[in-house]
Amino acid sequence: MPKLVLVRHGQSTANQKNIYTGWNDVPLSELGVEQAIEAGQKLAELEDFNPTMIHTSVLTRAIKTANIIAEQCDFLDLPMNKTWRLNERHYGALRGVNKDITRKIFGDEQVLKWRRSYDAVPPKLGAPITDRRYENLDRILLPQAESLHMASSRILPYYNDSVAPRLRRGEDQLIVAHGSSLRAIVKYFESISNADILHVEVPNAKPIVYDLNHDLSINEIKYL
Numbered sequence: 674m675p676k677l678v679l680v681r682h683g684q685s686t687a688n689q690k691n692i693y694t695g696w697n698d699v700p701l702s703e704l705g706v707e708q709a710i711e712a713g714q715k716l717a718e719l720e721d722f723n724p725t726m727i728h729t730s731v732l733t734r735a736i737k738t739a740n741i742i743a744e745q746c747d748f749l750d751l752p753m754n755k756t757w758r759l760n761e762r763h764y765g766a767l768r769g770v771n772k773d774i775t776r777k778i779f780g781d782e783q784v785l786k787w788r789r790s791y792d793a794v795p796p797k798l799g800a801p802i803t804d805r806r807y808e809n810l811d812r813i814l815l816p817q818a819e820s821l822h823m824a825s826s827r828i829l830p831y832y833n834d835s836v837a838p839r840l841r842r843g844e845d846q847l848i849v850a851h852g853s854s855l856r857a858i859v860k861y862f863e864s865i866s867n868a869d870i871l872h873v874e875v876p877n878a879k880p881i882v883y884d885l886n887h888d889l890s891i892n893e894i895k896y897l
Contacts, residue, residue, distance in 0.1 A: 675843050677836070683705030683706060683712070686702050694768065694769075696802055705734070706737075706741065709737070713746055716745070716897070725846070727742075729759060735850050742849060759850040761853055764787075766796040791867040795818045841889065852874065856875055863891070
């Protein structure tokens with residue numbers, strides 16, 4: 674039976690400074706590198722996990738984590754697909770702002786909704802981000818801010834088109850991405866309600882292993 678493993682990137686320098694990141698491109702911190710190594714070592718010990726592809730975003734912190742895991746697991750020969758569709762949720766005008774400052778300005782309840790709820794949209798940027806990573810995309814696809822619901826509309830089609838078919842063929846798959854992009858997949862896989870997703874957080878570099886049945890229903894969930 675196939676396995677799907679989800680790993681959030683190791684701690685980034687923005688995580689370290691308690692800053693909203695979203696589509697900002699930031700590196701791993703020293704601790705984040707150590708966390709990625711540890712995640713790779715745990716996956717290397719996982720029995721019967723032989724992925725045929727690694728999926729990640731186009732952001733450095735996820736790509737670096739995926740590369741470190743691949744090295745630890747002897748997966749460097751595997752194809753790696755980097756897609757903007759697995760990017761972190763776009764935090765709009767909150768990008769680069771300290772989270773404690775937003776709590777003082779907007780209150781704890783509002784910040785919790787922006788960070789964890791399904792439908793709350795952060796304040797928008799004045800225009801979509803300009804970056805070489807997205808220069809070939811139709812600008813209508815580029816967000817100025819996203820709720821988790823909005824982010825799911827780009828994340829889940831990628832899962833259904835590029836991950837699920839491989840799982841159905843019995844091929845293990847590894848996704849290395851971000852807190853919110855993985856929350857969207859966890860919500861979908863575990864049928865978590867819009868209300869209950871508020872209380873779900875995916876920690877840095879802690880692999881989630883789904884042992885799946887052939888119809889992709891969940892047989893067992895392990896947290897490494």
